[in-house]
Each structure stands twice: as C-alpha cells, then as structure tokens.
Amino acid sequence: MTKVRLGANNLQPVAAIALFVHADRPEALELAADLIDRLGADGHEICLPPSSAGAAGRADLARPDDRIGRELDLAVSLGGDGSMLRAVTAVADHGVPVLGVNYGSLGYLTAIQPQAALGAVARFLAGEYRIEERIRLRCHLGDGQVVSALNEAIVEKVDSGRTVNLAVHIDGEFFTSYAADGLIAATPTGSTAYSLSAGGPILAPTMHAVILTPVAPHMLFDRSLVLPPASELVVRVLGDRSAAVAVDGRELGRLEVGDSLTVTVSDKPARLVTLSRRGFHQALKSTFGLADR
Incomplete structure (x- = not known):
C-alpha cells in the first residue's frame, strides 16, 4: 500500500499517515506534534481527523472523517483502546492498517509504548511488521x-x-x-x-x-x-x-x-500492525497479574 516514491533521504518510500490523537491527554498531543514534525521533514504526508487536528492546533492538516481513510498507507492511534477503536472505525473499510500507541491502562489493542512510536513507524515503512486481521x-x-x-x-x-x-x-x-x-x-x-x-x-x-x-x-x-x-x-x-x-x-x-x-x-476486517512476538497469552498474564508457576 505504501506509495512507490522516495522521500527526502532517498532511502525510504513516502507514505500517507493519519494520526488519531486522544484530545484529553497532553502527552499524546505532544507526541503527535513531534511525529508531525519528524515525519513531515522526511516528506511523508500527514493528516488528522478534525477532532484531533483541533486539539493539536493543526487545522491545516485536518481531513474530513468520511475521507480520511482514502489513499492512506497507515493510521496511528495515540491514546488508549478507545482511540484505537475510533481509528479502526475510520479506516478499516479501506483496508488501512492501524498501529496503536498506548496511553491507556489496559492496552489490549495498543501494544506500542510512546517512547517507541517513531521507531515503530520507521519499522512499518521498512516493511518490518506483520498484519493481524481481526473480524468486525x-x-x-x-x-x-x-x-x-x-x-x-x-x-x-x-x-x-x-x-x-x-x-x-x-x-x-x-x-x-x-x-x-x-x-x-x-x-x-x-x-x-x-x-x-x-x-x-x-x-x-x-x-x-x-x-x-x-x-x-x-x-x-x-x-x-x-x-x-x-x-x-x-x-x-x-x-x-x-x-x-x-x-x-x-x-x-x-x-x-x-x-x-x-x-x-463484516467482510472487511480490521488490520492491526504487529511488531513484536508478544502473544495474546502474554498480554493476558500481564493484564491480570498471572504469575508464572
């Protein structure tokens, strides 16, 4: 899905990336601003849904909710599982993969920690990822x-x-x-x-x-x-x-x-980006505090 043209460094393809940001988490908004600057500097096309764009003070990057999933290579959710659900709702009908960055508590859907967000996007652009399909x-x-x-x-x-x-x-x-x-x-x-x-x-x-x-x-x-x-x-x-x-x-x-x-x-599943081999069983153990025996 990633567009076949080179970015400013001539090493990686340029991608169209949407950021879905939890508007009530200042740290998520700070990370969004950093991603916008860094990814934009590499020539990537960044857009946000209107609610996220307003909270981030970037109305220039707003794209209407009914169009944001079109011609998109990746959606990045910065928030909790609720933010991830909103991102999936917006883009899954278009087959767009979603990468979840966890600012919530449980994090069943959002596996990436904030400090690893930029590296996770870079790995996606380099093709170092798996897609996990979930029925809807x-x-x-x-x-x-x-x-x-x-x-x-x-x-x-x-x-x-x-x-x-x-x-x-x-x-x-x-x-x-x-x-x-x-x-x-x-x-x-x-x-x-x-x-x-x-x-x-x-x-x-x-x-x-x-x-x-x-x-x-x-x-x-x-x-x-x-x-x-x-x-x-x-x-x-x-x-x-x-x-x-x-x-x-x-x-x-x-x-x-x-x-x-x-x-x-639905005949159109959600497509979630997976970067690690941490399985569902490990996520359950961590969430419920299940000790090894």
Whole structure:
C-alpha cells in the first residue's frame, strides 16, 4: 500500500499517515506534534481527523472523517483502546492498517509504548511488521443505519432498575427470549471488554466467531453462546419498554418495541500492525497479574 516514491533521504518510500490523537491527554498531543514534525521533514504526508487536528492546533492538516481513510498507507492511534477503536472505525473499510500507541491502562489493542512510536513507524515503512486481521461486526439497525464494530454491539435497558425483554433469532430461527439488563454481541477482540465483565468467555482475538452474552439475565439460562462467523443474529425488542443500542462505546439511539438489530460478520476486517512476538497469552498474564508457576 505504501506509495512507490522516495522521500527526502532517498532511502525510504513516502507514505500517507493519519494520526488519531486522544484530545484529553497532553502527552499524546505532544507526541503527535513531534511525529508531525519528524515525519513531515522526511516528506511523508500527514493528516488528522478534525477532532484531533483541533486539539493539536493543526487545522491545516485536518481531513474530513468520511475521507480520511482514502489513499492512506497507515493510521496511528495515540491514546488508549478507545482511540484505537475510533481509528479502526475510520479506516478499516479501506483496508488501512492501524498501529496503536498506548496511553491507556489496559492496552489490549495498543501494544506500542510512546517512547517507541517513531521507531515503530520507521519499522512499518521498512516493511518490518506483520498484519493481524481481526473480524468486525456489521450491525443493521431498524432505521437503516449500518455501522461496524471491532469490539461489540449492545442492546440494553433504558430505565434503571427495570429489565428489557429481547427475542433472539439465529440464522432465521427463533432461539429464545431474554429478560435481562441487555445482550452483548461481541467479537473475539471484544471478548476481553464488556462481554468479559458480564461473565463471557475469553477468546483469542484472531479467532473467527461471534459471542452472545446476556447481561444480568433474570432467567435460568445465563450462559454465553459462541457462534460460527457465518451466523446472523437478530435481536428484537419485546414487551412495553424500549432499548438503547451502542456499538464500540458509541450510543446510536433507541430501538422501540418491535424494532430489531441485525448482526453479521463484516467482510472487511480490521488490520492491526504487529511488531513484536508478544502473544495474546502474554498480554493476558500481564493484564491480570498471572504469575508464572
């Protein structure tokens, strides 16, 4: 994907690079300014989404959200997993790889430490990297919205202290109805996010599967389901209470009684840049403080 033309040093190709910056982290903004200066000096084309450009004081580098993924070689996320999700949402449909620099706490998606960011970009430009593909969910709402999710899609209650009634169809057949605080449809990447907090299983992030996890179900059946990637899930609102819909932490609106959310696996995966051999098992051990025995 990198453009075949040489930069100012005549040693490495010139690339189009987008920076997605956590606007509330001054240290991330400082690193963004440094990357802009250094990469720009080598002739690379740098752009930022409008929100990042405004926070960084670089309105001259802003590119509209609906165009930022086009003709791009690399997206770099400077923040936590939330920033990484925003970067993936913006560029994954265009097949653009995403490199995550960690300014968060968990860092499941953002493996590079800030001090190694410039070197990581240089290694990418030199071809010293691997691409790890992660499945995404394609979510169809009743009002015609179609959005994608790297972690999960959630249908949940609106009123505190009251459950929501949800019917689930799998591949066109009715499975069961849930009285619960909500239902989570998660990817393997999202298995360590909200689904895990609700008691769901941990899946290796490169697996191809869909996890359906109920949140605080008021029924005997309270287990998660792990379904093949070809599955189609339809979650329909029953009873007399509406439900809220969120995708990767973004609230999308409400489903009224009779409305539904349809979830399938997208044919356009996320492409994450990997530079080290640190595996998922090592990340789990570090995050959960699991000692060697």
